[in-house]
Amino acid sequence: MNWVIHATNLNRTFRHGHEQTTALCDVALSIPPASMTVFVGASGSGKSTLLALIGLLDRPDTTSQLRIAGRCALTMSSHDMAEARSELIGFLFQDAKLIERMSVVENVALPLAYRGIDRKTRERRALAWLERVGLASRARLSPCKLSGGERQRAALARAMIAEPKILICDEPTAALDEGRASELNGLLRDVASGGTAVLIATHDPAVIERADQAYLLDRGRLAQVQGGDALRDCGLRNMAAVWSHRQSAGGV
Amino acid sequence: MTRLRFSTAWVRLSDTLRFALWGLLSRPVRSATVVGSLAAGVAAVVLAVGIIRGYGAAAERAAYGVYARSLVIRENVYSLDRYGPPILSDIPRLQDAVEFVDTILAWRMARVAARSDELSGEVDVFGVYGDHRIETGMEVAEGRDLSYEEAGSANRVCLLGEEAAERFFPGGALGESLSLGGISCEVIGVLEPSQARTSDRFDRAVIAPFTAAARYFQPTEYMAPDEASWMTVVIGPGGDLHDARVAADRTLRRARGVPMSRPTPYSYDDPGAPRRAVERERALLGALLSAIAAVSMLAALIGYSGVLMSSINERSREIATRMAIGARTRQIVRQFFAESLLSGLAGGGLGGLVGIGLCITLARIWDWEVVIDGQIFLIALALGLGSGAVCGLAPAWRVSTAMPWHVLRQ
Numbered sequence A: 001m002n003w004v005i006h007a008t009n010l011n012r013t014f015r016h017g018h019e020q021t022t023a024l025c026d027v028a029l030s031i032p033p034a035s036m037t038v039f040v041g042a043s044g045s046g047k048s049t050l051l052a053l054i055g056l057l058d059r060p061d062t063t064s065q066l067r068i069a070g071r072c073a074l075t076m077s078s079h080d081m082a083e084a085r086s087e088l089i090g091f092l093f094q095d096a097k098l099i100e101r102m103s104v105v106e107n108v109a110l111p112l113a114y115r116g117i118d119r120k121t122r123e124r125r126a127l128a129w130l131e132r133v134g135l136a137s138r139a140r141l142s143p144c145k146l147s148g149g150e151r152q153r154a155a156l157a158r159a160m161i162a163e164p165k166i167l168i169c170d171e172p173t174a175a176l177d178e179g180r181a182s183e184l185n186g187l188l189r190d191v192a193s194g195g196t197a198v199l200i201a202t203h204d205p206a207v208i209e210r211a212d213q214a215y216l217l218d219r220g221r222l223a224q225v226q227g228g229d230a231l232r233d234c235g236l237r238n239m240a241a242v243w244s245h246r247q248s249a250g251g252v
Numbered sequence B: 001m002t003r004l005r006f007s008t009a010w011v012r013l014s015d016t017l018r019f020a021l022w023g024l025l026s027r028p029v030r031s032a033t034v035v036g037s038l039a040a041g042v043a044a045v046v047l048a049v050g051i052i053r054g055y056g057a058a059a060e061r062a063a064y065g066v067y068a069r070s071l072v073i074r075e076n077v078y079s080l081d082r083y084g085p086p087i088l089s090d091i092p093r094l095q096d097a098v099e100f101v102d103t104i105l106a107w108r109m110a111r112v113a114a115r116s117d118e119l120s121g122e123v124d125v126f127g128v129y130g131d132h133r134i135e136t137g138m139e140v141a142e143g144r145d146l147s148y149e150e151a152g153s154a155n156r157v158c159l160l161g162e163e164a165a166e167r168f169f170p171g172g173a174l175g176e177s178l179s180l181g182g183i184s185c186e187v188i189g190v191l192e193p194s195q196a197r198t199s200d201r202f203d204r205a206v207i208a209p210f211t212a213a214a215r216y217f218q219p220t221e222y223m224a225p226d227e228a229s230w231m232t233v234v235i236g237p238g239g240d241l242h243d244a245r246v247a248a249d250r251t252l253r254r255a256r257g258v259p260m261s262r263p264t265p266y267s268y269d270d271p272g273a274p275r276r277a278v279e280r281e282r283a284l285l286g287a288l289l290s291a292i293a294a295v296s297m298l299a300a301l302i303g304y305s306g307v308l309m310s311s312i313n314e315r316s317r318e319i320a321t322r323m324a325i326g327a328r329t330r331q332i333v334r335q336f337f338a339e340s341l342l343s344g345l346a347g348g349g350l351g352g353l354v355g356i357g358l359c360i361t362l363a364r365i366w367d368w369e370v371v372i373d374g375q376i377f378l379i380a381l382a383l384g385l386g387s388g389a390v391c392g393l394a395p396a397w398r399v400s401t402a403m404p405w406h407v408l409r410q
Helices: A047-054 A078-088 A104-113 A119-132 A148-160 A178-193 A205-209 A229-233 A237-248 B002-025 B028-062 B065-069 B090-097 B162-168 B197-204 B210-216 B241-256 B272-314 B316-324 B329-366 B374-401 B404-408
Strands: A005-016 A019-031 A036-040 A065-068 A089-092 A166-170 A197-201 A213-218 A221-224 B070-075 B101-115 B120-129 B140-143 B157-160 B177-180 B183-191 B206-209 B230-235 B266-269
Touching (some): A005 A047, A047 A065, A078 B329, A148 A178, A166 A178, B002 B028, B002 B329, B028 B329, B090 B101, B090 B241, B101 B210, B157 B162, B157 B177, B272 B316, B272 B329, B272 B374, B316 B404
Parallel strands (some): A019 A221, B157 B183
Antiparallel strands (some): A005 A019, A005 A065, B070 B266, B101 B177, B101 B230
8 A cells, every 4th residue: 555654663762861751662553645544642642742753843763664755754854854844744733833923824825935936826825725714804814813713724724735745733623612623623524535644633532533543642652443442441431432433333 | 947947036035035024023122122232333333433534534634745754954943053044955965865865845935925916915935946746745726837947947937825826816817927026927827725734834825936936035034045944855665764864964964064062953853743643543542442342343243143042042933833834944044044134234234324423423522533435334234244144044043953843842
C-alpha cells in the first residue's frame, strides 16, 4: 500500500539536565492518504508529540524511522523540514493560532505568500476557502472579532489553502461547543474525503465517531484500537462506548 | 522563464517588505522604542561630526593660505636702534641663507586719498613685489591680474578689492580711472571676495605694483623706494619655521652689521601660529567628541539590539506559527532582517534629522560655524542601516532556526 506516513521504532526523548523523559517509545504506524485517523489517550500520553514529529515541527530520536510522503524525516535539515512542511503539511491547532494583527483573509492567504504566489491570486484562493468554510462575510475582520468556532474554521481554511497531503489537528474541537465542534468535524471529514490524510489528536468522542482508524497512546506507546476495551482500560469510557457502537454498526 | 523568475522575485521582495512594514507598524510603541534608541546614538554622532566639521571650517577661515607656513618680517619698532624696514635687496640674501624658501613677497602699504567720479575718500594701497595671490589667496573676478612685468614696474595700474570696487565704482570698475594721491591709475581687475579673515583687509584696498607704490604713494613715515612695509617669506615643505627665523635673523643682522649682543632689528611673526593652535584644539575637540559620540552610539546600539532581541523573542510564537504554516527559515530571516533594516533606516534618518537640528540650534545659540550637507545625512542613514544589519541578523537567525514545536508548546 502507498502510505503517506510510515513510522517504525519512532522514539522521542526529552532531556532536562540529567533527567530524561520518554515521550514516545517504539511507535509504529502507517497512515494511508484520504483517511481520517484519530489519536486518543490521556493528557501527557504523547499525542501532541507524535503529531509534532509527523508534522516535522520536531525531530525524532536518531534511532527512529519516519517517512513522510516517501521522504526520510531523519535525514532532513531544518531547511528541508521547512520545505516539506510548506509542501506537504497543514496544521490546525487547538487555539487556532491566527495572527491577530492580520485580517482573516490575510491569515488564510499567508501560506501562499510563503510559496511566492502573488497577492491577487492568494487572496482569491483564500476567499474561495473562506466561502467553503462559511466565513466569506467575515473575511476582512480581525481574528479577534471571530467566535471560537469561526476561528477554527478560518484556521482550517489556512491549513488547507496550500492543498497539503497531510492535515494535522491538535485537539481542534477542545475549545468548541457541541454544535461548532460538529460543524468542524464535518469539514474535516470533507477534507479527508478530498484525498488528504487527516490526523487528529483528540479527547472528543464526536471526532472519534467519524474516524476511519483510531490509535491509542498510553504513556508514549501506541496501539491501534481494535475494540472498545483498550479505551475503557485507559479511562476513556465515552470514547470506548462510541467506538464499540461504531464497530457493531460496521463503521470500521 | 526569465519573466516568471522576475515576477516571483518581485512577489517575494514586495511581500518581505510588506510583512516587515506590517511587523513594525502593528507594534507602534515597540517600534518607536527601537527606532528612538538608535536615533539617539545616530544623532550624537551627527552632532559630533557637524561640530567637528564646523569647527574645522571656522579654523580654515581664521587663518588661510600661505600664512600657514610663513615668516612675516617687519622693522622692530620696539628696538632702540632703528635700522629701517627690510629692503628689496634682502630678498636674494634671504633666498640664499634660509633653507626651503618657496618664495618671498615684499609689500609696501600707504594710506592715500582716492577719488573716482562718484566718490572720494581714503584707501589703503598695497604695493606688491611678487605674486599677490600667494598671500591674499584672491583670484581676479573681473578683468586681469598684474602681469609679471607690471609687478616689477612703475606702471600706473591697479587691482581693486571687491568692497573698494563697489565703493568707488558702483556701476563697474573695470577700465575706469581711479585717482590715488593725485595719480591716476587704471583699474585692470577686480578681485573676488576674500576667503579668509587674514586677507579681508584686501577687500577694501587697492593692490598696485611695488615700484609704482614706492614712487607715487608715501606712507605716513617716510620710506626709501626700496624699503618694504613687510616681507613674507614662504617656507616650503620640509622647512622648519624656527630654523628659518634663526637663519633670516642672522642674515639680516649681518647685512645691517648688528651684533648678536644687540636686540634684533626685525620682528619675525609667524601668522600661522594661531591656525596651528586652532588645529590642535580642533584635533583635541574632535577626539573628545568622537569618543563621546562613539560611547553614545555604543550605548544606543546595546539598547537597540536589546529591544530588537526582546521584540523578536516576544514574537517567537508568531514566528513558530508562521513556520508551521509554511514559512522557510530564509523567509523568516529575510522578514526580520528587513524589519531591522527598516527600523535602522528610520532610526538613522530620524537621528540624522535630530542631529542636524541640534547642530543648527547649538550653532545659533553659541554662534558656531555649521557645516551641514547631504553627506552628513548619508552618514546617518548608513549608520542606521549598518546597525540594523548587524543587530537584526543574529536574533532573526536564532529564532528561525529553533524547532517550532519547542516554541509552540511553551
